[in-house]
Amino acid sequence: MTRSIAVGFDGSPDATRALRVALALARDAGATTWVLHARGLLEERDASPAAPAVVSETVTELGLDPGRVRWRVEDGDPCSVLLRSVGPPVEAELLVVGRRGHGRHEGLLLGSTSLQLVEHARVPVVVVPAPHGE
Amino acid sequence: MTALVLNADYGAQAHEESGHPERPARATAALQGVADLHLGDDLVVVGPRAARREELARVHAAGYLDELGAFCYGGGGDLDPDTYATPDSWTIAVQAAGAGLAVVDALGERADGVGFVVTRPPGHHALADRAMGFCLLNNIAVAAAHLVDAGERVAIVDWDVHHGNGTQAIFWDEPRVLYVSTHQWPLYPGSGTPIEVGGPRALGRTLNLPLPPGATGDVVRRALEAAAPTVEAFEPTWVLVSAGFDAHRADPLADLALSSGDFAALAALAGGFAPGPGRVALFLEGGYDLAALRASVTASLSALLGEPSAAEAPTSGGPGAEAGPAALEQFHHTVEALASGEEEAT
Numbered sequence: 001m002t003r004s005i006a007v008g009f010d011g012s013p014d015a016t017r018a019l020r021v022a023l024a025l026a027r028d029a030g031a032t033t034w035v036l037h038a039r040g041l042l043e044e045r046d047a048s049p050a051a052p053a054v055v056s057e058t059v060t061e062l063g064l065d066p067g068r069v070r071w072r073v074e075d076g077d078p079c080s081v082l083l084r085s086v087g088p089p090v091e092a093e094l095l096v097v098g099r100r101g102h103g104r105h106e107g108l109l110l111g112s113t114s115l116q117l118v119e120h121a122r123v124p125v126v127v128v129p130a131p132h133g134e
Numbered sequence: 135m136t137a138l139v140l141n142a143d144y145g146a147q148a149h150e151e152s153g154h155p156e157r158p159a160r161a162t163a164a165l166q167g168v169a170d171l172h173l174g175d176d177l178v179v180v181g182p183r184a185a186r187r188e189e190l191a192r193v194h195a196a197g198y199l200d201e202l203g204a205f206c207y208g209g210g211g212d213l214d215p216d217t218y219a220t221p222d223s224w225t226i227a228v229q230a231a232g233a234g235l236a237v238v239d240a241l242g243e244r245a246d247g248v249g250f251v252v253t254r255p256p257g258h259h260a261l262a263d264r265a266m267g268f269c270l271l272n273n274i275a276v277a278a279a280h281l282v283d284a285g286e287r288v289a290i291v292d293w294d295v296h297h298g299n300g301t302q303a304i305f306w307d308e309p310r311v312l313y314v315s316t317h318q319w320p321l322y323p324g325s326g327t328p329i330e331v332g333g334p335r336a337l338g339r340t341l342n343l344p345l346p347p348g349a350t351g352d353v354v355r356r357a358l359e360a361a362a363p364t365v366e367a368f369e370p371t372w373v374l375v376s377a378g379f380d381a382h383r384a385d386p387l388a389d390l391a392l393s394s395g396d397f398a399a400l401a402a403l404a405g406g407f408a409p410g411p412g413r414v415a416l417f418l419e420g421g422y423d424l425a426a427l428r429a430s431v432t433a434s435l436s437a438l439l440g441e442p443s444a445a446e447a448p449t450s451g452g453p454g455a456e457a458g459p460a461a462l463e464q465f466h467h468t469v470e471a472l473a474s475g476e477e478e479a480t
């Protein structure tokens with residue numbers, strides 16, 4: 001029984017696809033979804049960004065209880081933030097991430113959050129691919 | 135007087151991305167900070183050298199080294215939202231890691247002097263198998279591992295405003311390296327709490343002293359002073375400093391409130407941990423306001439060389455006066471709890 005699912009979210013189309021998968025899995029499992037935004041070195045520190053509209057829109061579209069979806073901004077790189085989410089307060093039992101890395105080089109571990117997660121995570125990882133042809 | 139043993143990578147201009155704060159002008163500003171010391175013959179410039187693969191492989195995964203090289207030669211790109219690589223970045227990063235080795239070796243041969251490694255990209259966020267936080271190769275870790283291999287005990291003092299998660303992770307279970315970090319918290323990279331104390335073979339070899347936004351020089355100094363007994367008990371034979379200057383109040387990437395004069399005090403403290411001459415080297419990490427970087431470099435090196443300097447007055451009165459001592463208490467508590475747990479388990 002999965003009670004907590006964490007999904008990395010940076011606002012990109014890849015992340016939005018991953019978000020949909022995470023929310024659908026959470027709905028079926030009756031789990032809480034933590035939508036995690038990794039705040040990098042270059043981001044504004046004073047303001048904690050609010051959840052983008054696409055998050056609440058997707059929650060509504062999939063018919064989830066908004067109370068079971070949590071938005072959280074964490075300092076760090078996307079990979080470290082998701083790896084840490086297996087600990088408190090998120091205690092994720094499943095990690096969901098979009099496949100497209102930041103690198104230009106498909107197939108290289110480097111710059112690919114998903115491959116790094118698969119290698120290092122202590123819990124199952126769901127990698128959501130980009131649609132065929134992209 | 136004591137000589138300054140310098141290695142600067144003058145060719146790092148090709149590691150640049152338009153608009154990115156980790157830029158070639160940083161190295162120029164740091165070198166201006168050195169020039170402001172007017173050292174004359176007491177400035178010893180060590181020639182560049184590339185780190186050899188086996189030297190990098192002491193701290194980095196072989197697969198990562200292969201991939202990073204291939205990634206750069208293949209055109210480079212973004213490695214994460216913060217970190218870029220250009221086609222020349224591999225060569226530059228290998229030179230940066232080598233620069234630290236060259237300085238440490240030169241200091242060892244002279245048995246005198248203070249080392250300063252002015253290299254880009256910085257290193258302390260780089261993990262064994264991942265680039266992050268502007269960092270590709272962990273320069274200070276490569277140098278520390280080199281010393282450990284030669285039988286030395288290395289204290290790494292990291293006063294960059296960000297936690298050096300890469301250095302901590304690389305030496306997590308290495309009893310011959312003590313990692314001590316003062317940093318703003320919360321802040322990128324999110325790690326660096328006092329309950330992170332090292333792995334089972336190296337309990338108490340990681341000491342984190344997180345400080346709140348707005349903390350002034352007296353607060354950071356107090357934290358490092360609180361760490362002094364831990365460092366002294368470790369009996370380091372070398373002291374390497376992850377000298378980022380982004381805790382300066384003018385820095386755009388963080389919110390601590392130090393002046394250049396505060397870095398002089400921190401450098402004097404760190405230098406005091408070294409067992410003798412020729413056993414301390416500063417490695418440039420962060421620092422993104424060029425004027426603050428230049429002045430802070432001058433102030434730090436003046437303090438280590440025993441030279442007077444006209445740095446900004448030290449700062450005091452910011453929040454977090456008790457943060458350092460409180461973190462130290464939590465560190466001891468955690469080490470004791472884990473140590474007794476280990477005993478019960480065996």
Ligand SMILES: [Zn+2]
Nearest residue numbers: 294296378420
């Ligand atoms: Zn920094």
